[in-house]
Amino acid sequence: MASMLGKKRMSEKKTKVEKKSKLENKKKRKHRLRLGENRREVAAGVVLITGVFFLIVTFILWGISELFEENFIMSEMVGAYCGASMCLCFGLIFTGLIIGTRNWFGKILGLLAAAVFMSVGYSFIETSILLYKDKEAFENKEFEKLVAIPIGAEYDDPDYGTEYLMELKFNDFTIDVCGL
Structure with missing residues (x-):
């Protein structure tokens, strides 16, 4: 009976040692980067993936603009949308970097870059809208001489x-x- 109690105590000590080593392993694993645990990193990842999506849209629009080469106004409109999509892509990527970084200097530089890209993208969209308004006059050859x-x-x-x-x-x- 004493030997059974001794074995039981030894097994309890082993389980305590195993639990302690498992806790130490968890502490060691905590230092690894895991996406999903931090909301900021998840939000930055979503914004970066959206930026990459707009990069794909940019290449599609660029290909479409080559199809409209005969129609000058449509080609320029789609080209302007392509430029706007590219600027939106980089603007979103810098926004994602702003969200994901903890460095204040990086956040300030990212904010400046994102602001520049977003404003240039707005300029491209505005150009495309103006081209659309002039499309009818161009097709009817109503030019100002x-x-x-x-x-x-x-x-x-x-x-x-x-x-x-x-x-x-x-x-x-x-x-x-x-x-x-």
Whole structure:
């Protein structure tokens, strides 16, 4: 009987030692990065995945804009949406980095970068909306005609090849012709 009690006490000591080693192992594992335990990291991951989604949308829109090459206005509109999607992609990626980081300097830089990308993306969307408004006038060839003699012209300075006209200067305004 005494030997049975001794065995029972030994098994209790083993279970205490095993429990203690399991607790130590859990403490050691706690230092590993696990997504899902911290809400900030989960939110940052969701925002980053959304940014990557907009990168995929950018490539799709870029391919679609190549299909509309014959229709100038539609090609430029879809190209502007492509640029807006790319800016939204990078804006969301920097927003995700803002959410995910604990470094204040990184947060400030990320905020500045995200603000720049979001404002440029808004500019692309605004350009596309203006192109849509001018679409009917362009298709009906209702152009505003300007009769004037330019007082100056500016050409690009290529390293090789032909020089192209960049802008025409008139008395009241300047026309940028590099995109034409």
